[in-house]
Structure formats: structure tokens, C-alpha cells
Amino acid sequence: xxxxxxxxxxxxxxxxxxxxxxxxxxxxxxxxxxxxxxxxxxxxxxxxxxxxxxxxxxxxxxxxxxxxxxxxxxxxxxxxxxxxxxxxxxxxxxxxxxxxxxxxxxxxxxxxxxxxxxxxxxxxxxxxxxxxxxxxxxxxxxxxxxxxxxxxxxxxxxxxxxxxxxxxxxxxxxxxxxxxxxxxxxxxxxxxxxxxxxxxxxxxxxxxxxxxxxxxxxxxxxxxxxxxxxxxxxxxxxxxxxxxxxxxxxxxxxxxxxxxxxxxxxxxxxxxxxxxxxxxxxxxxxxxxxxxxxxxxxxxxxxxxxxxxxxxxxxxxxxxxxxxxxxxxxxxxxxxxxxxxxxxxxxxxxxxxxxxxxxxxxxxxxxxxxxxxxxxxxxxxxxxxx
Numbered sequence: 001x002x003x004x005x006x007x008x009x010x011x012x013x014x015x016x017x018x019x020x021x022x023x024x025x026x027x028x029x030x031x032x033x034x035x036x037x038x039x040x041x042x043x044x045x046x047x048x049x050x051x052x053x054x055x056x057x058x059x060x061x062x063x064x065x066x067x068x069x070x071x072x073x074x075x076x077x078x079x080x081x082x083x084x085x086x087x088x089x090x091x092x093x094x095x096x097x098x099x100x101x102x103x104x105x106x107x108x109x110x111x112x113x114x115x116x117x118x119x120x121x122x123x124x125x126x127x128x129x130x131x132x133x134x135x136x137x138x139x140x141x142x143x144x145x146x147x148x149x150x151x152x153x154x155x156x157x158x159x160x161x162x163x164x165x166x167x168x169x170x171x172x173x174x175x176x177x178x179x180x181x182x183x184x185x186x187x188x189x190x191x192x193x194x195x196x197x198x199x200x201x202x203x204x205x206x207x208x209x210x211x212x213x214x215x216x217x218x219x220x221x222x223x224x225x226x227x228x229x230x231x232x233x234x235x236x237x238x239x240x241x242x243x244x245x246x247x248x249x250x251x252x253x254x255x256x257x258x259x260x261x262x263x264x265x266x267x268x269x270x271x272x273x274x275x276x277x278x279x280x281x282x283x284x285x286x287x288x289x290x291x292x293x294x295x296x297x298x299x300x301x302x303x304x305x306x307x308x309x310x311x312x313x314x315x316x317x318x319x320x321x322x323x324x325x326x327x328x329x330x331x332x333x334x335x336x337x338x339x340x341x342x343x344x345x346x347x348x349x350x351x352x353x354x355x356x357x358x359x360x361x362x363x364x365x366x367x368x369x370x371x372x373x374x375x376x377x378x379x380x381x382x383x384x385x386x
Contacts, residue, residue: 052162053139054139056166057139059169060132061132066176066180074183074187078106081107082103085103087201094219095340097337098336099196102189106186110186113182120178120179124175125172125176135165138157203223204220206223206225207220209269211271215243215372217243218242221240221327221328226313228309228310230309235251236248238313240321240328243276244276245298247273248271249270251268253265279301280329281300282297283299285318285319294315296311
């Protein structure tokens with residue numbers, strides 16, 4: 001009995017000791033986990049501050065790079081715009097006579113002011129790039145040290161870095177804003193010239209595909225790809241010269257098939273509408289269908305006995321068409337073409353009687369701008385209009 005009592009007492013002591021030891025171990029783990037969580041929170045807070053500093057520095061570098069890109073773009077435009085204009089003039093495009101003067105004035109002004117603008121940039125702004133990159137390197141070192149437990153050291157430097165980064169960003173923003181005001185004026189002019197040159201380049205390209213010849217003294221002004229939305233819808237090209245409006249439809253014709261697959265095709269072009277430019281009463285922008293959206297409506301003068309015709313074109317192209325129609329119908333296109341070709345502009349027409357050379361009868365109907373021949377109302381003889 002004494003032996004059994006002794007064993008029971010010893011077992012109770014051992015179990016109590018193990019329980020106490022386990023309780024102490026669990027408590028230590030909780031304290032350690034809590035400490036590690038606190039360290040993680042501090043590290044994440046430090047990372048957040050460092051990311052904010054990096055954002056300020058990246059923003060400053062981006063502002064400097066943006067100015068450098070604008071300098072490169074303007075310098076490139078000053079070199080390319082004259083050569084592009086020479087190319088379209090060489091391909092027979094004589095409209096938009098303002099382009100020569102616009103490019104000349106822009107080039108001259110850039111040559112006058114660019115040295116001062118660039119000196120301000122290279123003296124006051126670009127040197128800041130070195131300071132920004134030095135701070136970026138310091139931030140990277142802090143992030144690397146923090147990941148190895150150097151959070152306390154990191155917090156000691158983050159205040160200074162944040163202040164320096166904020167100051168650099170503000171300084172870069174102020175300096176580049178002043179430069180961007182000057183560059184913005186040039187970029188706006190370059191965009192306008194580039195827009196008109198692209199129109200001229202596309203026009204000469206489309207006229208090179210046309211199936212119809214140009215008449216003497218006729219010159220291309222505008223060509224836009226579009227779709228006629230009349231009864232028989234058809235893709236094609238709207239051509240405007242200083243004398244005529246022409247819509248040329250195009251249709252792909254299959255010449256050869258193999259196993260129901262077209263292996264040989266050709267593009268067939270057909271003139272569907274051809275009228276003197278003066279026969280057009282109005283061109284207006286509007287919605288042209290349920291599926292097609294923005295387009296233009298061309299309304300002809302009543303004597304032409306033609307229905308108003310809608311054409312599906314892009315929104316900006318509709319604006320271009322209405323703008324160029326006024327440019328042509330107002331006579332400005334003729335004046336530009338005469339100046340570019342080095343010929344004397346025609347004087348405004350005077351009221352006079354045109355008689356048939358065959359029967360002598362007078363021609364009493366309206367003669368439209370761009371019309372070169374009319375037909376006698378009595379004998380049908382073609383009368384040349386000079």
C-alpha cells in the first residue's frame with residue numbers, strides 16, 4: 001500500500017510540472033508572435049512611405065522625360081514637315097496654299113526661340129536628374145536593408161528622403177510647367193499642319209487609284225473613303241476637285257475560284273455620281289442610318305433633279321468634308337491652286353450671254369462653278385464655257 005501511494009504522488013507531480021511547462025511555452029509563443037506581427041506592421045508602414053517617395057521621384061523623372069520628348073518631336077517636325085509638303089506638291093496637290101507660309105513661319109520662330117528654351121531646360125531642369133537618381137538608389141538600399149530587419153535604421157532616414165523627394169518634385173513641376181507653355185504653342189501648330197498634310201497625302205494616294213482622268217485646269221482638293229447610303233449601298237471614294245464632285249464606287253470581282261474559295265480577284269471602280277462642284281447646294285453633317293452613324297448629306301440644286309444623298313464617313317471626316325466644300329465653293333481653293341502653280345488667278349465671272357455656236361440661241365440656265373460645257377436647249381449642241 002505504501003508503495004502504491006508513493007507512485008501516485010510522484011505521477012501527480014510529474015503531470016503538474018509538464019502542464020506548467022506547456023503553459024509557459026504557449027505563453028512565450030503568443031508573445032513572440034505578437035512581437036513579430038508588430039515588426040511586420042512597422043516594416044509595411046516603412047515600405048508604404050518608401051513607395052510614396054519613389055512615386056514622387058518617378059513623377060519628377062517623367063516630367064523631365066516628357067519635355068525631352070517634346071523637344072525631339074518639335075525638332076523632328078521641323079525637319080520632316082517641309083519635305084512632306086514638297087512630296088505632295090510634287091504629286092500634283094496644289095490646294096491648301098497656306099501650308100508653305102505656315103511651315104516657314106513656324107520654322108523661323110522655332111529657330112529664334114528654341115536656343116533660349118533649351119538653355120533654360122539644360123541649365124535648370126536636366127541637372128536635377130542626377131539628384132533624383134541618387135535618391136532612388138538610396139531608397140532601394142533602404143528597402144533592401146529593411147527586408148533584413150533594419151526597419152529602425154530605415155525610419156531614421158525616411159523623413160529626410162521624403163522631404164528631399166517632395167522638394168525635387170515641386171521644383172521640377174514648376175520649371176517644366178514654364179517650358180511646356182512655350183512648347184505647347186509649337187506643338188499645337190505642328191498638329192494642325194500635320195493634320196492638313198495627312199489629308200493632302202491621303203488625297204493624292206486615293207486620286208492615284210481613280211478610274212477617271214482630271215480635266216485641264218482641274219486639281220485634286222480632297223478625297224475621302226466612304227459608303228453611299230442610297231438604295232444601292234456601295235463602298236467607294238468621295239472625290240472633290242476645284243471643278244467637280246465625283247463618287248466612285250468600288251466592288252471586288254472574283255475572277256477565279258477553287259473549291260469555293262476565291263483565288264483571283266480584282267477591284268472594279270465605277271463612277272456613280274459626277275457633278276460640277278457648283279451643282280452642290282449644301283453639304284451637312286448628320287446621322288445617316290440605324291447602323292451607320294455620323295456621315296454627310298449632299299443636297300444638289302433643284303435643276304439637277306437629283307435626290308439628297310447620304311454618305312457614311314467617320315465623324316472627323318464629315319467635318320473635313322464640310323470645311324473643304326466651303327473652301328472650294330468660296331473660291332479660295334482656286335486662288336491657292338493658281339498661286340502654287342504660278343499662274344494668274346481667274347477673275348470673278350461677269351454676267352454675259354452665252355450663245356450656241358450652231359443655232360445662235362442663248363443659254364438661259366445657271367452655269368455652275370466647275371462646269372466646262374453646257375448643252376444648247378434648242379439644238380443640243382455642246383457649248384464650251386470659258
